[in-house]
Amino acid sequence: MSTPKIALTTGFDRLFPASWRRLDDTDPVGALWRAAQIFRLASFAYALGFQIVINGDLDRPGLTWVLFGLMTAANVWWAAGYLIGFGRRWWFVAIEVAVSAVLMLSTSYVADTAWVASNQTWPTTLWMTNAVLSSALVGGAMWGVIAAAVIGAANLYVKGDIVWNFGRNATLLLLLMTGLAVGLAASRARLTHQRMTAAIRAAAQATERERLAREVHDGVLQVLALVARRGTEIGGDAAALAHLAAEQETRLRKLIATQPDSVPIEFDGDRKTVDLGARLRALGDDATSVSTPSDPVPVPERTATELLAVVANILDNTRHHAGAGAHTFLLLEDLDDEVVISVRDDGVGIAPGRLDEARAEGRMGIARSIVGRVEDLGGQATLQTAPGSGTEWELTIPVQEGRR
Numbered sequence: 001m002s003t004p005k006i007a008l009t010t011g012f013d014r015l016f017p018a019s020w021r022r023l024d025d026t027d028p029v030g031a032l033w034r035a036a037q038i039f040r041l042a043s044f045a046y047a048l049g050f051q052i053v054i055n056g057d058l059d060r061p062g063l064t065w066v067l068f069g070l071m072t073a074a075n076v077w078w079a080a081g082y083l084i085g086f087g088r089r090w091w092f093v094a095i096e097v098a099v100s101a102v103l104m105l106s107t108s109y110v111a112d113t114a115w116v117a118s119n120q121t122w123p124t125t126l127w128m129t130n131a132v133l134s135s136a137l138v139g140g141a142m143w144g145v146i147a148a149a150v151i152g153a154a155n156l157y158v159k160g161d162i163v164w165n166f167g168r169n170a171t172l173l174l175l176l177m178t179g180l181a182v183g184l185a186a187s188r189a190r191l192t193h194q195r196m197t198a199a200i201r202a203a204a205q206a207t208e209r210e211r212l213a214r215e216v217h218d219g220v221l222q223v224l225a226l227v228a229r230r231g232t233e234i235g236g237d238a239a240a241l242a243h244l245a246a247e248q249e250t251r252l253r254k255l256i257a258t259q260p261d262s263v264p265i266e267f268d269g270d271r272k273t274v275d276l277g278a279r280l281r282a283l284g285d286d287a288t289s290v291s292t293p294s295d296p297v298p299v300p301e302r303t304a305t306e307l308l309a310v311v312a313n314i315l316d317n318t319r320h321h322a323g324a325g326a327h328t329f330l331l332l333e334d335l336d337d338e339v340v341i342s343v344r345d346d347g348v349g350i351a352p353g354r355l356d357e358a359r360a361e362g363r364m365g366i367a368r369s370i371v372g373r374v375e376d377l378g379g380q381a382t383l384q385t386a387p388g389s390g391t392e393w394e395l396t397i398p399v400q401e402g403r404r
Contacts, residue, residue, distance in 0.1 A: 028193030047127040100131040101154040136183035144179025224249040273298040292332040322347025344392040350385040
């Protein structure tokens with residue numbers, strides 16, 4: 001199933017050709033990048049006017065025009081990179097921040113101290129804000145604040161003193177607030193895009209699952225039900241086949257009814273979480289009763305995968321060693337900062353010393369597949385068993401990471 005494309009737009013998008021906008025359909029902050037380039041154009045026009053007005057007052061007017069020409073070429077390259085998309089990389093943005101800081105520092109070389117003290121730094125603080133915007137869009141609030149601190153530090157160095165009176169010089173404060181605000185907006189746009197994509201994918205999978213359920217119900221399930229009924233009537237060897245068909249029919253019905261466990265229920269930054277309860281419910285059958293909370297139990301996907309493998313191993317051991325007719329009871333508890341999975345059967349139990357014998361024979365299934373996996377997750381696995389009293393595993397796993 002292909003990933004749905006969601007395009008977020010702003011009013012500024014009408015200023016760009018439709019072919020440019022289509023390039024950004026899968027970028028959750030594509031509209032913000034395009035809006036930032038409108039600001040880049042406006043700030044460049046302001047910087048050009050500033051250059052024309054003050055150039056005659058500078059010590060090195062010719063060099064200033066050379067630097068301004070280089071700045072213009074870089075400006076075009078950066079705008080193209082951000083509009084088309086190839087420049088939306090941390091290293092590309094880092095170059096813009098570095099070049100912007102160097103251009104600001106050049107003020108001390110092209111102008112005298114008196115000019116610097118009574119004017120804003122060249123080539124205007126407004127134009128320097130572009131580097132902060134780019135950083136905030138590519139890396140969020142943290143990158144935006146870091147870029148603002150770099151540009152602000154260059155400004156303070158040129159001015160020669162640190163002014164905490166923001167009524168006189170609010171450059172640093174404005175840069176920091178811009179980086180923080182735009183960075184938060186970009187992060188929120190990405191998170192919203194992830195949630196919308198997950199919701200659309202879940203809806204599409206639910207629709208497909210419903211369609212398959214109808215087809216299976218009209219075909220496979222009816223055949224299995226017929227085999228189970230006719231086999232029971234015939235008896236003999238056919239009765240065993242009938243029992244197997246009835247068991248598979250029950251498992252298939254539960255599988256169809258179970259929510260798709262591959263659909264993430266939430267995103268926490270870059271960590272995808274899934275509903276552990278949904279995954280465990282898929283393991284239920286005639287011999288296994290599964291009880292989980294009615295609300296989703298979100299855990300990191302890796303944790304869910306490992307726990308599913310552990311529980312599957314325990315159930316497999318039960319089927320092979322608990323004895324005929326043994327029933328397994330699986331219970332999931334959500335204790336906020338940890339989850340507890342109890343797997344208990346009413347089988348024959350494990351005889352004293354049997355685990356030591358298995359270990360001596362080189363059979364390390366319990367140690368490696370169960371205890372080892374749980375300990376790798378930072379949890380604890382305990383086993384209680386006795387002959388004739390069945391077997392009970394209790395798995396306790398911390399799940400603070402990945403929680404909503």
